[in-house]
Amino acid sequence: MTDATTPSALPQGGNMTDQTVRAPQTVSRTPKARNEGEEAYLEVTDLHVQFPTADGKVQAVQGLSYSLPLRRTLAIVGESGSGKSVSSMAVLGLHDRKNTWISGSIKVGGREVVGMTEKELMSFRGAEAAMIFQDPQSSLHPYFTIGSQITESYRAHNNVSKRVAKKRAIEMLGRVGIPNPARRVDQYPHEFSGGMRQRAMIAMALVNDPKLLIADEPTTALDVTVQAQILDLIADLQRDFGSAVVFITHDLGVVAEIADDILVMYAGNAVEHGPVDKILGTPLHPYTWGLLESIPAVSGTPGPLHPIPGSPPSLLAMPSGCAFHPRCEFRERVGGDLCRTLKPELISRTADQGRTSRCHLKEPDKVFETEVLPRLP
Ligand SMILES: Nc1ncnc2c1ncn2[C@@H]1O[C@H](COP(=O)(O)OP(=O)(O)O)[C@@H](O)[C@H]1O
Ligand code: SF4
Ligand SMILES: [Mg+2]
Numbered sequence: 563m564t565d566a567t568t569p570s571a572l573p574q575g576g577n578m579t580d581q582t583v584r585a586p587q588t589v590s591r592t593p594k595a596r597n598e599g600e601e602a603y604l605e606v607t608d609l610h611v612q613f614p615t616a617d618g619k620v621q622a623v624q625g626l627s628y629s630l631p632l633r634r635t636l637a638i639v640g641e642s643g644s645g646k647s648v649s650s651m652a653v654l655g656l657h658d659r660k661n662t663w664i665s666g667s668i669k670v671g672g673r674e675v676v677g678m679t680e681k682e683l684m685s686f687r688g689a690e691a692a693m694i695f696q697d698p699q700s701s702l703h704p705y706f707t708i709g710s711q712i713t714e715s716y717r718a719h720n721n722v723s724k725r726v727a728k729k730r731a732i733e734m735l736g737r738v739g740i741p742n743p744a745r746r747v748d749q750y751p752h753e754f755s756g757g758m759r760q761r762a763m764i765a766m767a768l769v770n771d772p773k774l775l776i777a778d779e780p781t782t783a784l785d786v787t788v789q790a791q792i793l794d795l796i797a798d799l800q801r802d803f804g805s806a807v808v809f810i811t812h813d814l815g816v817v818a819e820i821a822d823d824i825l826v827m828y829a830g831n832a833v834e835h836g837p838v839d840k841i842l843g844t845p846l847h848p849y850t851w852g853l854l855e856s857i858p859a860v861s862g863t864p865g866p867l868h869p870i871p872g873s874p875p876s877l878l879a880m881p882s883g884c885a886f887h888p889r890c891e892f893r894e895r896v897g898g899d900l901c902r903t904l905k906p907e908l909i910s911r912t913a914d915q916g917r918t919s920r921c922h923l924k925e926p927d928k929v930f931e932t933e934v935l936p937r938l939p
Contacts, residue, residue, distance in 0.1 A: 594634060594822045602629035602669075603806045604653065604774055609666035611648050611657070618878045622648040624830040625666075627908070630823070632773060635800065635807040637821035637838070639814065639853070641874055644827040646810045650776045652676075653808075654693050655683040670774055689719045691774040692767035696782050698759040701766065702751045708735070708762045709747030716769045734765040738795055757788035761795070768799055775800070776808040781816070793820055814857060818842060826850050829874050829885040832908055836917025846911050846919040846926040848890050851934045868937070884922065892929065896922040 611623040623645045630636050638646045651657055653668050655675050668675040670691055678686065695701055703711060712734060713727035720727070728747065735743035738761040751759055760780065767775065777796060781789035797820055800807050809820060817824060817838060824841045826834040826849065834847040845851055852870035872889040875881050883902045887893050893901040900922045908920040912927050923929060 600631040603632045603671055604630040604808070605667070605669040606649070606653065607667040607669075609649060609652060609668060610664065611645070611652050612663040613661060614663065615878075619663075620877045621880060622830055622877055623652070624880075626827075626830070626832055628825055628832060628835060630774075630806045630808065632806050633800070633804050634822045635797075635809055635820055636823045636825060637817040638808060638810045638825045638827060639812060639817060640827035641853075641870075642812070643874055643877075645830040646827055647778055649827075650693070650778060650808060650810060653774075653776060654687055654691055656693070685719070688715055688772065689770045690772055691776070692770070692772040693776040693778060694760075694764055694767050694780045696779040698751070698756075698763040701763045702759060704751055707748050707750055708754065712747075712762075712766045712769050715766050719770045730769065731765070734769050735762065737799075738762070738765045738768075739791065740765070757784055757792070760784060760788070760792055764792070764795065764799070768803070771803050772805060773803075774806050774808070776810070778810045779812070780809075782812075796820070814842070814853070826853070829880065830877060831885060831920065832918075833886065833921070834917075834919040835908065836914070840914060840917050844927050844930055846917070846930065847921050848892050848923070848926075849886050850919075851930060852889070854938055855934070857939060884920070892923055895929075896924075 606629070607627050609623055609626040610621070613620040613622060626645070626649050628636070638650070640646055648657075652664055653670065653675065655678055657664065664676055666676065670686070673686070673690075675683075675686065702708070706714075709728060709731045712731035713724060716722070716727045716730050717724070722730075732743045732747050735746055740746050740758060740761055746754075746758075751762070754762060764780075775796070780796070781792050784792065793816065796807065796809070799805070809816075811817060821838045823836065824834070824838050825832050826841070826847065828849050834841060834845060834850050841850065842854075845854065849870075852868075855868040856870055870889055871891075875885060875888065881888055881902075883900070883904050884890070884893070884906055887901040890901065904922070906920045906922050908918045910917065911919050911921070919926065
């Protein structure tokens with residue numbers, strides 16, 4: 563699994579990180595091939611999420627579509643503020659409905675989530691879908707024991723006694739690798755280390771065997787050894803429970819390790835989507851190229867770094883045409899000022915089936931191979 567010494571990070575908001583990293587293009591495992599006609603468990607269609615503010619509408623997600631079958635892991639990547647968390651929270655109906663406008667469709671196991679009542683959402687969350695956050699504090703209440711929080715979540719969906727639920731909590735804590743779970747179950751969150759709290763949160767998220775697990779940068783705050791263990795754990799649990807997993811990360815090293823598919827997001831839009839080996843092998847979108855170029859080199863052989871110039875656009879006033887055009891060095895290659903005037907569709911650009919990108923550039927695979935690949939770190 564993950565080489566614990568080599569995390570790699572995408573720039574957050576266009577800035578470099580100073581971490582030592584591994585070349586993300588190398589997918590060391592064999593991603594699961596997607597079978598033609600495989601039924602989607604999660605299906606997001608033309609999702610828009612907007613926040614009305616005093617300055618205007620923040621268009622955080624602007625027409626996002628993707629699907630994910632059971633037993634597959636989708637990594638969502640992109641700079642900070644690209645809409646990864648906002649779109650994923652919408653899947654679980656976690657937005658404050660008074661201050662959020664949501665349109666489009668989100669189907670989980672065939673059920674429409676957009677428009678569910680609070681009561682429907684309560685029974686849907688936990689049982690069918692669960693989320694793990696970067697910060698366990700946001701899910702674990704400091705005043706209650708770890709065990710009582712897991713049993714409460716279990717009993718909300720199962721008509722069982724407290725004793726049976728506690729047995730289940732101990733089993734889950736053991737399952738996520740917490741030593742001595744029968745004793746640990748009665749402890750409070752502050753008695754757990756950061757890594758252990760993260761595991762406890764995963765135990766709570768998985769106590770009802772959700773078929774969809776969304777992990778939002780779950781390892782970012784952890785040291786690299788614990789990070790590697792948590793990734794292993796999520797992969798094991800996915801195998802055991804057969805769940806669909808959405809993994810949000812800015813770490814392309816992690817993507818290569820765990821994902822079957824990648825969705826690259828830029829300014830509230832999907833700009834590239836497809837199988838991990840194809841997209842890390844021959845990415846087709848200039849933004850994905852920029853992400854790869856702005857990552858520090860393989861340990862020991864540092865090369866020149868090319869941070870993406872500029873910063874992501876304001877979501878209050880999106881650029882015309884392609885949202886990436888103000889930062890794109892290839893926009894002059896496209897005739898007719900198209901990049902500035904016409905928003906590209908997310909469509910197939912090569913003979914490769916099952917992958918899409920949102921760019922007007924002709925023969926992007928050739929441009930990548932002849933111009934971008936030679937200068938990658
Ligand atoms: N409640 C909110 N009100 C206004 N803007 C928001 C709100 N929540 C998120 N945003 C904005 O939406 C954009 C996308 O955020 P987010 O999905 O959290 O980004 P990330 O890709 O880093 O997870 C950001 O510009 C963020 O500031
Ligand atoms: S559409 Fe034009 S501006 Fe946008 S990524 Fe492609 S080449 Fe660059
Ligand atoms: Mg986020």
